[in-house]
Amino acid sequence: MNTVIYYYTGTGNSLWTARAFAEKLGDTELVPMHRMNHGSHSSKADMVGLVFPVHIWGVPRLVRNFLQSMGKRPGVYYFAVAVNGGQVSRTLIQLKELMAKDGLTLSAGFDIKFPSNYIPWGGPGPVEVQRKLFNAATEKIKVAALYISNRKSGLIEKGPLWQRVLFTGLYKMTYNLVKTLDNSFHIDGTCTSCGICERACPVKNITLEAGRPLWHGSCEQCLACIQWCPEECIQYGKKTKNYERYHHPEVKVEDILRELISKRDFRWQGARVNDIVFHKVE
Ligand SMILES: Cc1cc2nc3c(=O)[nH]c(=O)nc-3n(C[C@H](O)[C@H](O)[C@H](O)COP(=O)(O)O)c2cc1C
Ligand code: SF4
Ligand code: SF4
Incomplete structure:
Protein backbone atom coordinates (compact mmCIF):
# COMPACT_ATOMS: atom_id res chain seq x y z
CA MET A 1 0.00 0.00 0.00
CA LEU A 166 -19.05 33.22 13.49
CA PHE A 167 -16.23 32.62 11.06
CA THR A 168 -17.68 31.04 7.92
CA GLY A 169 -19.01 34.42 6.83
CA LEU A 170 -15.65 36.08 7.50
CA TYR A 171 -13.89 33.50 5.32
CA LYS A 172 -16.23 34.31 2.45
CA MET A 173 -15.89 38.07 2.97
CA THR A 174 -12.09 38.05 2.97
CA TYR A 175 -11.43 35.31 0.40
CA ASN A 176 -11.10 37.65 -2.58
CA LEU A 177 -9.17 40.27 -0.61
CA VAL A 178 -6.33 37.98 0.45
CA LYS A 179 -4.30 38.61 -2.71
CA THR A 180 -3.85 42.27 -1.97
CA LEU A 181 -3.21 42.01 1.76
CA ASP A 182 0.50 42.10 0.92
CA ASN A 183 0.22 45.88 0.72
CA SER A 184 0.90 45.92 4.47
CA PHE A 185 4.37 44.38 4.11
CA HIS A 186 7.30 46.76 4.36
CA ILE A 187 10.99 46.78 5.27
CA ASP A 188 12.08 48.19 8.58
CA GLY A 189 15.75 47.59 9.32
CA THR A 190 18.69 46.15 7.44
CA CYS A 191 17.83 44.06 4.42
CA THR A 192 20.93 42.18 3.22
CA SER A 193 19.35 41.33 -0.16
CA CYS A 194 19.80 37.62 0.60
CA GLY A 195 16.75 36.72 -1.52
CA ILE A 196 15.26 34.27 0.97
CA CYS A 197 11.88 36.03 0.99
CA GLU A 198 11.73 35.89 -2.81
CA ARG A 199 12.64 32.21 -2.91
CA ALA A 200 10.39 31.21 0.00
CA CYS A 201 7.26 32.64 -1.58
CA PRO A 202 5.18 29.75 -2.95
CA VAL A 203 3.60 31.86 -5.68
CA LYS A 204 6.48 34.09 -6.82
CA ASN A 205 4.74 37.15 -5.46
CA ILE A 206 8.05 38.77 -4.46
CA THR A 207 10.91 40.03 -6.57
CA LEU A 208 14.01 41.84 -5.40
CA GLU A 209 14.19 45.28 -6.95
CA ALA A 210 17.38 47.22 -6.25
CA GLY A 211 18.11 44.56 -3.64
CA ARG A 212 14.83 45.06 -1.75
CA PRO A 213 11.71 42.87 -1.85
CA LEU A 214 8.73 44.11 -3.75
CA TRP A 215 5.31 42.46 -3.27
CA HIS A 216 3.15 42.17 -6.37
CA GLY A 217 -0.45 41.81 -5.14
CA SER A 218 -0.87 38.06 -5.67
CA CYS A 219 -0.29 37.03 -2.10
CA GLU A 220 -1.55 33.82 -0.45
CA GLN A 221 -0.82 35.16 3.06
CA CYS A 222 1.25 32.11 3.98
CA LEU A 223 3.61 34.51 5.83
CA ALA A 224 6.72 32.58 4.78
CA CYS A 225 8.43 35.81 3.73
CA ILE A 226 8.10 37.61 7.05
CA GLN A 227 8.69 34.53 9.16
CA TRP A 228 11.81 33.22 7.39
CA CYS A 229 13.62 36.54 6.82
CA PRO A 230 16.89 36.00 8.70
CA GLU A 231 17.23 39.70 9.49
CA GLU A 232 13.63 39.99 10.75
CA CYS A 233 13.43 43.21 8.79
CA ILE A 234 10.11 42.48 7.07
CA GLN A 235 7.17 43.94 8.96
CA TYR A 236 3.43 43.65 8.45
CA GLY A 237 1.57 46.71 9.64
CA LYS A 238 2.82 48.41 12.77
CA LYS A 239 2.98 45.73 15.44
CA THR A 240 5.09 42.88 14.08
CA LYS A 241 8.38 44.49 15.04
CA ASN A 242 7.46 43.61 18.63
CA TYR A 243 6.61 39.99 17.89
CA GLU A 244 8.83 36.93 17.83
CA ARG A 245 9.26 35.15 14.49
CA TYR A 246 8.28 31.50 14.15
CA HIS A 247 8.94 28.43 12.09
CA HIS A 248 8.72 24.79 13.08
CA PRO A 249 12.01 24.01 14.87
CA GLU A 250 12.63 20.82 12.87
CA VAL A 251 12.06 22.41 9.48
CA LYS A 252 14.94 24.27 7.86
CA VAL A 253 14.83 27.13 5.43
CA GLU A 254 16.29 24.81 2.74
CA ASP A 255 13.09 22.76 2.99
CA ILE A 256 11.04 25.82 2.15
CA LEU A 257 13.02 27.55 -0.60
CA ARG A 258 11.62 26.60 -3.92
C1 LIG B 1 -3.37 34.07 6.90
C2 LIG B 1 -3.48 33.09 8.02
C3 LIG B 1 -4.70 32.77 8.54
C4 LIG B 1 -4.81 31.85 9.57
N1 LIG B 1 -6.06 31.53 10.00
C5 LIG B 1 -6.19 30.59 10.97
C6 LIG B 1 -7.48 30.16 11.39
O1 LIG B 1 -8.50 30.60 10.88
N2 LIG B 1 -7.56 29.24 12.37
C7 LIG B 1 -6.45 28.73 12.97
O2 LIG B 1 -6.57 27.92 13.88
N3 LIG B 1 -5.20 29.08 12.56
C8 LIG B 1 -5.05 29.99 11.58
N4 LIG B 1 -3.79 30.36 11.15
C9 LIG B 1 -2.64 29.71 11.78
C10 LIG B 1 -2.09 28.56 10.94
O3 LIG B 1 -3.12 27.73 10.48
C11 LIG B 1 -1.13 27.72 11.78
O4 LIG B 1 -0.13 28.49 12.37
C12 LIG B 1 -0.48 26.62 10.95
O5 LIG B 1 0.15 25.73 11.84
C13 LIG B 1 0.57 27.13 9.97
O6 LIG B 1 1.03 26.05 9.24
P1 LIG B 1 2.33 26.12 8.32
O7 LIG B 1 3.51 26.29 9.26
O8 LIG B 1 2.39 24.80 7.64
O9 LIG B 1 2.18 27.25 7.39
C14 LIG B 1 -3.66 31.27 10.12
C15 LIG B 1 -2.41 31.59 9.61
C16 LIG B 1 -2.32 32.49 8.57
C17 LIG B 1 -0.96 32.81 8.02
S1 SF4 C 1 14.75 37.75 3.43
FE1 SF4 C 1 14.95 39.67 4.57
S2 SF4 C 1 17.11 40.22 4.36
FE2 SF4 C 1 16.70 38.67 2.81
S3 SF4 C 1 16.13 39.86 0.96
FE3 SF4 C 1 14.24 39.40 2.00
S4 SF4 C 1 13.88 41.17 3.31
FE4 SF4 C 1 16.02 41.26 2.70
S1 SF4 D 1 2.86 35.95 2.54
FE1 SF4 D 1 3.45 34.09 1.41
S2 SF4 D 1 2.40 34.29 -0.54
FE2 SF4 D 1 2.40 36.34 0.40
S3 SF4 D 1 4.23 37.30 -0.42
FE3 SF4 D 1 4.81 36.41 1.56
S4 SF4 D 1 5.62 34.40 0.98
FE4 SF4 D 1 4.47 35.13 -0.78
Whole structure:
Protein backbone atom coordinates (compact mmCIF):
# COMPACT_ATOMS: atom_id res chain seq x y z
CA MET A 1 0.00 0.00 0.00
CA ASN A 2 1.61 3.29 -1.00
CA THR A 3 0.62 6.87 -0.36
CA VAL A 4 1.14 10.30 -1.84
CA ILE A 5 0.78 13.31 0.44
CA TYR A 6 0.32 16.71 -1.14
CA TYR A 7 1.29 19.44 1.28
CA TYR A 8 1.27 23.22 1.51
CA THR A 9 3.24 25.05 4.17
CA GLY A 10 4.33 28.55 5.11
CA THR A 11 6.32 28.00 8.27
CA GLY A 12 6.87 24.26 8.29
CA ASN A 13 4.13 22.96 10.61
CA SER A 14 2.34 21.27 7.72
CA LEU A 15 5.57 19.97 6.20
CA TRP A 16 6.58 18.49 9.55
CA THR A 17 3.10 16.95 9.87
CA ALA A 18 3.27 15.50 6.35
CA ARG A 19 6.65 13.96 7.14
CA ALA A 20 5.40 12.52 10.40
CA PHE A 21 2.44 10.89 8.62
CA ALA A 22 4.82 9.58 5.95
CA GLU A 23 6.94 8.00 8.62
CA LYS A 24 3.94 6.29 10.21
CA LEU A 25 2.30 5.19 6.95
CA GLY A 26 5.53 4.07 5.22
CA ASP A 27 6.17 4.08 1.44
CA THR A 28 4.97 7.67 1.07
CA GLU A 29 5.84 10.36 -1.41
CA LEU A 30 5.58 14.00 -0.33
CA VAL A 31 4.73 16.52 -3.00
CA PRO A 32 4.41 20.28 -2.47
CA MET A 33 1.05 21.55 -3.72
CA HIS A 34 2.04 24.95 -4.94
CA ARG A 35 4.04 23.94 -8.01
CA MET A 36 1.56 21.28 -8.96
CA ASN A 37 -0.82 24.10 -9.85
CA HIS A 38 1.40 24.72 -12.83
CA GLY A 39 1.84 21.16 -13.90
CA SER A 40 0.51 17.81 -13.02
CA HIS A 41 1.60 15.08 -10.76
CA SER A 42 0.30 11.71 -11.73
CA SER A 43 0.25 9.23 -8.95
CA LYS A 44 -1.02 5.71 -8.83
CA ALA A 45 -0.85 5.69 -5.04
CA ASP A 46 -3.49 3.73 -3.13
CA MET A 47 -4.02 6.58 -0.70
CA VAL A 48 -3.89 10.34 -1.21
CA GLY A 49 -3.37 12.79 1.65
CA LEU A 50 -3.78 16.57 1.71
CA VAL A 51 -1.93 18.40 4.50
CA PHE A 52 -2.25 22.16 4.74
CA PRO A 53 -2.70 25.07 7.18
CA VAL A 54 -6.08 26.55 8.01
CA HIS A 55 -6.20 30.12 6.67
CA ILE A 56 -8.92 32.50 7.78
CA TRP A 57 -11.07 29.66 9.13
CA GLY A 58 -11.13 27.73 5.91
CA VAL A 59 -9.33 26.05 3.03
CA PRO A 60 -6.60 28.33 1.61
CA ARG A 61 -7.05 29.45 -1.97
CA LEU A 62 -3.82 27.76 -3.03
CA VAL A 63 -5.25 24.44 -1.85
CA ARG A 64 -8.50 25.07 -3.69
CA ASN A 65 -6.56 25.82 -6.87
CA PHE A 66 -4.52 22.70 -6.35
CA LEU A 67 -7.68 20.61 -6.04
CA GLN A 68 -8.73 21.78 -9.48
CA SER A 69 -5.50 20.57 -11.03
CA MET A 70 -5.16 17.35 -9.03
CA GLY A 71 -5.80 14.17 -11.00
CA LYS A 72 -9.26 12.94 -9.94
CA ARG A 73 -9.32 9.31 -8.95
CA PRO A 74 -12.70 8.33 -7.51
CA GLY A 75 -12.42 5.18 -5.45
CA VAL A 76 -9.03 6.11 -4.01
CA TYR A 77 -8.82 6.63 -0.23
CA TYR A 78 -8.47 10.37 0.43
CA PHE A 79 -7.56 11.83 3.82
CA ALA A 80 -6.77 15.37 4.96
CA VAL A 81 -5.05 17.11 7.82
CA ALA A 82 -5.96 20.71 8.66
CA VAL A 83 -2.98 22.12 10.56
CA ASN A 84 -4.04 25.10 12.62
CA GLY A 85 -3.53 27.46 15.52
CA GLY A 86 -6.56 26.34 17.53
CA GLN A 87 -9.55 27.24 15.35
CA VAL A 88 -10.14 24.65 12.65
CA SER A 89 -13.77 25.80 12.35
CA ARG A 90 -15.43 24.01 9.40
CA THR A 91 -12.33 23.75 7.18
CA LEU A 92 -12.48 19.98 6.79
CA ILE A 93 -16.22 19.97 6.13
CA GLN A 94 -15.63 22.63 3.48
CA LEU A 95 -12.89 20.49 1.93
CA LYS A 96 -15.17 17.45 1.92
CA GLU A 97 -17.84 19.48 0.13
CA LEU A 98 -15.36 20.84 -2.43
CA MET A 99 -14.09 17.35 -3.18
CA ALA A 100 -17.61 15.93 -3.42
CA LYS A 101 -18.29 18.36 -6.29
CA ASP A 102 -15.53 16.52 -8.16
CA GLY A 103 -16.93 13.13 -7.29
CA LEU A 104 -14.25 12.46 -4.67
CA THR A 105 -14.87 11.18 -1.15
CA LEU A 106 -12.86 12.57 1.73
CA SER A 107 -12.74 9.56 4.03
CA ALA A 108 -11.03 11.16 7.02
CA GLY A 109 -10.14 14.68 8.14
CA PHE A 110 -7.96 15.47 11.14
CA ASP A 111 -7.52 18.71 13.07
CA ILE A 112 -3.96 19.13 14.38
CA LYS A 113 -2.97 22.15 16.45
CA PHE A 114 0.38 23.92 16.38
CA PRO A 115 1.77 27.30 17.44
CA SER A 116 0.10 29.99 15.34
CA ASN A 117 2.20 31.62 12.65
CA TYR A 118 -0.26 34.51 12.20
CA ILE A 119 2.23 37.15 13.30
CA PRO A 120 0.00 40.20 12.71
CA TRP A 121 -1.83 39.02 15.85
CA GLY A 122 1.25 38.05 17.87
CA GLY A 123 4.10 35.59 18.30
CA PRO A 124 3.96 31.81 18.65
CA GLY A 125 3.59 31.82 22.45
CA PRO A 126 5.83 30.53 25.26
CA VAL A 127 8.25 27.72 24.44
CA GLU A 128 6.68 25.46 27.06
CA VAL A 129 3.25 25.82 25.45
CA GLN A 130 4.77 25.20 22.03
CA ARG A 131 6.40 22.02 23.34
CA LYS A 132 3.07 20.76 24.64
CA LEU A 133 1.50 21.38 21.25
CA PHE A 134 4.29 19.48 19.46
CA ASN A 135 3.90 16.55 21.85
CA ALA A 136 0.12 16.51 21.45
CA ALA A 137 0.51 16.65 17.66
CA THR A 138 2.91 13.69 17.74
CA GLU A 139 0.42 11.65 19.78
CA LYS A 140 -2.49 12.60 17.57
CA ILE A 141 -0.60 11.69 14.41
CA LYS A 142 -0.02 8.16 15.78
CA VAL A 143 -3.76 7.65 16.29
CA ALA A 144 -4.73 9.28 13.00
CA ALA A 145 -2.18 7.27 11.01
CA LEU A 146 -3.62 4.06 12.45
CA TYR A 147 -7.11 5.17 11.41
CA ILE A 148 -5.81 5.82 7.90
CA SER A 149 -3.79 2.58 7.69
CA ASN A 150 -6.95 0.66 8.56
CA ARG A 151 -8.78 2.62 5.85
CA LYS A 152 -11.47 3.68 8.25
CA SER A 153 -13.83 6.39 7.09
CA GLY A 154 -16.36 8.88 8.39
CA LEU A 155 -14.35 10.99 10.86
CA ILE A 156 -14.28 14.60 9.68
CA GLU A 157 -13.19 16.79 12.59
CA LYS A 158 -14.62 20.25 13.11
CA GLY A 159 -14.44 23.17 15.51
CA PRO A 160 -17.23 24.09 17.93
CA LEU A 161 -20.51 25.52 16.64
CA TRP A 162 -19.63 29.11 17.63
CA GLN A 163 -16.56 29.01 15.38
CA ARG A 164 -18.50 27.62 12.46
CA VAL A 165 -21.27 30.19 12.88
CA LEU A 166 -19.05 33.22 13.49
CA PHE A 167 -16.23 32.62 11.06
CA THR A 168 -17.68 31.04 7.92
CA GLY A 169 -19.01 34.42 6.83
CA LEU A 170 -15.65 36.08 7.50
CA TYR A 171 -13.89 33.50 5.32
CA LYS A 172 -16.23 34.31 2.45
CA MET A 173 -15.89 38.07 2.97
CA THR A 174 -12.09 38.05 2.97
CA TYR A 175 -11.43 35.31 0.40
CA ASN A 176 -11.10 37.65 -2.58
CA LEU A 177 -9.17 40.27 -0.61
CA VAL A 178 -6.33 37.98 0.45
CA LYS A 179 -4.30 38.61 -2.71
CA THR A 180 -3.85 42.27 -1.97
CA LEU A 181 -3.21 42.01 1.76
CA ASP A 182 0.50 42.10 0.92
CA ASN A 183 0.22 45.88 0.72
CA SER A 184 0.90 45.92 4.47
CA PHE A 185 4.37 44.38 4.11
CA HIS A 186 7.30 46.76 4.36
CA ILE A 187 10.99 46.78 5.27
CA ASP A 188 12.08 48.19 8.58
CA GLY A 189 15.75 47.59 9.32
CA THR A 190 18.69 46.15 7.44
CA CYS A 191 17.83 44.06 4.42
CA THR A 192 20.93 42.18 3.22
CA SER A 193 19.35 41.33 -0.16
CA CYS A 194 19.80 37.62 0.60
CA GLY A 195 16.75 36.72 -1.52
CA ILE A 196 15.26 34.27 0.97
CA CYS A 197 11.88 36.03 0.99
CA GLU A 198 11.73 35.89 -2.81
CA ARG A 199 12.64 32.21 -2.91
CA ALA A 200 10.39 31.21 0.00
CA CYS A 201 7.26 32.64 -1.58
CA PRO A 202 5.18 29.75 -2.95
CA VAL A 203 3.60 31.86 -5.68
CA LYS A 204 6.48 34.09 -6.82
CA ASN A 205 4.74 37.15 -5.46
CA ILE A 206 8.05 38.77 -4.46
CA THR A 207 10.91 40.03 -6.57
CA LEU A 208 14.01 41.84 -5.40
CA GLU A 209 14.19 45.28 -6.95
CA ALA A 210 17.38 47.22 -6.25
CA GLY A 211 18.11 44.56 -3.64
CA ARG A 212 14.83 45.06 -1.75
CA PRO A 213 11.71 42.87 -1.85
CA LEU A 214 8.73 44.11 -3.75
CA TRP A 215 5.31 42.46 -3.27
CA HIS A 216 3.15 42.17 -6.37
CA GLY A 217 -0.45 41.81 -5.14
CA SER A 218 -0.87 38.06 -5.67
CA CYS A 219 -0.29 37.03 -2.10
CA GLU A 220 -1.55 33.82 -0.45
CA GLN A 221 -0.82 35.16 3.06
CA CYS A 222 1.25 32.11 3.98
CA LEU A 223 3.61 34.51 5.83
CA ALA A 224 6.72 32.58 4.78
CA CYS A 225 8.43 35.81 3.73
CA ILE A 226 8.10 37.61 7.05
CA GLN A 227 8.69 34.53 9.16
CA TRP A 228 11.81 33.22 7.39
CA CYS A 229 13.62 36.54 6.82
CA PRO A 230 16.89 36.00 8.70
CA GLU A 231 17.23 39.70 9.49
CA GLU A 232 13.63 39.99 10.75
CA CYS A 233 13.43 43.21 8.79
CA ILE A 234 10.11 42.48 7.07
CA GLN A 235 7.17 43.94 8.96
CA TYR A 236 3.43 43.65 8.45
CA GLY A 237 1.57 46.71 9.64
CA LYS A 238 2.82 48.41 12.77
CA LYS A 239 2.98 45.73 15.44
CA THR A 240 5.09 42.88 14.08
CA LYS A 241 8.38 44.49 15.04
CA ASN A 242 7.46 43.61 18.63
CA TYR A 243 6.61 39.99 17.89
CA GLU A 244 8.83 36.93 17.83
CA ARG A 245 9.26 35.15 14.49
CA TYR A 246 8.28 31.50 14.15
CA HIS A 247 8.94 28.43 12.09
CA HIS A 248 8.72 24.79 13.08
CA PRO A 249 12.01 24.01 14.87
CA GLU A 250 12.63 20.82 12.87
CA VAL A 251 12.06 22.41 9.48
CA LYS A 252 14.94 24.27 7.86
CA VAL A 253 14.83 27.13 5.43
CA GLU A 254 16.29 24.81 2.74
CA ASP A 255 13.09 22.76 2.99
CA ILE A 256 11.04 25.82 2.15
CA LEU A 257 13.02 27.55 -0.60
CA ARG A 258 11.62 26.60 -3.92
CA GLU A 259 12.73 26.98 -7.45
CA LEU A 260 13.05 23.67 -9.23
CA ILE A 261 11.40 20.39 -8.48
CA SER A 262 13.68 17.48 -7.91
CA LYS A 263 13.32 14.33 -5.95
CA ARG A 264 15.36 13.08 -3.05
CA ASP A 265 15.19 10.08 -0.81
CA PHE A 266 15.98 10.80 2.77
CA ARG A 267 15.41 9.37 6.17
CA TRP A 268 12.88 10.99 8.46
CA GLN A 269 12.81 9.70 11.98
CA GLY A 270 14.08 6.35 10.76
CA ALA A 271 11.80 5.87 7.77
CA ARG A 272 12.67 6.33 4.13
CA VAL A 273 10.58 9.03 2.54
CA ASN A 274 10.53 10.30 -1.02
CA ASP A 275 10.39 14.05 -0.73
CA ILE A 276 10.00 16.23 -3.76
CA VAL A 277 11.77 19.45 -2.95
CA PHE A 278 13.05 22.51 -4.67
CA HIS A 279 16.74 23.13 -5.08
CA LYS A 280 18.47 26.39 -5.72
CA VAL A 281 19.53 26.93 -9.31
CA GLU A 282 23.10 28.20 -9.15
C1 LIG B 1 -3.37 34.07 6.90
C2 LIG B 1 -3.48 33.09 8.02
C3 LIG B 1 -4.70 32.77 8.54
C4 LIG B 1 -4.81 31.85 9.57
N1 LIG B 1 -6.06 31.53 10.00
C5 LIG B 1 -6.19 30.59 10.97
C6 LIG B 1 -7.48 30.16 11.39
O1 LIG B 1 -8.50 30.60 10.88
N2 LIG B 1 -7.56 29.24 12.37
C7 LIG B 1 -6.45 28.73 12.97
O2 LIG B 1 -6.57 27.92 13.88
N3 LIG B 1 -5.20 29.08 12.56
C8 LIG B 1 -5.05 29.99 11.58
N4 LIG B 1 -3.79 30.36 11.15
C9 LIG B 1 -2.64 29.71 11.78
C10 LIG B 1 -2.09 28.56 10.94
O3 LIG B 1 -3.12 27.73 10.48
C11 LIG B 1 -1.13 27.72 11.78
O4 LIG B 1 -0.13 28.49 12.37
C12 LIG B 1 -0.48 26.62 10.95
O5 LIG B 1 0.15 25.73 11.84
C13 LIG B 1 0.57 27.13 9.97
O6 LIG B 1 1.03 26.05 9.24
P1 LIG B 1 2.33 26.12 8.32
O7 LIG B 1 3.51 26.29 9.26
O8 LIG B 1 2.39 24.80 7.64
O9 LIG B 1 2.18 27.25 7.39
C14 LIG B 1 -3.66 31.27 10.12
C15 LIG B 1 -2.41 31.59 9.61
C16 LIG B 1 -2.32 32.49 8.57
C17 LIG B 1 -0.96 32.81 8.02
S1 SF4 C 1 14.75 37.75 3.43
FE1 SF4 C 1 14.95 39.67 4.57
S2 SF4 C 1 17.11 40.22 4.36
FE2 SF4 C 1 16.70 38.67 2.81
S3 SF4 C 1 16.13 39.86 0.96
FE3 SF4 C 1 14.24 39.40 2.00
S4 SF4 C 1 13.88 41.17 3.31
FE4 SF4 C 1 16.02 41.26 2.70
S1 SF4 D 1 4.23 37.30 -0.42
FE1 SF4 D 1 4.81 36.41 1.56
S2 SF4 D 1 2.86 35.95 2.54
FE2 SF4 D 1 2.40 36.34 0.40
S3 SF4 D 1 2.40 34.29 -0.54
FE3 SF4 D 1 4.47 35.13 -0.78
S4 SF4 D 1 5.62 34.40 0.98
FE4 SF4 D 1 3.45 34.09 1.41
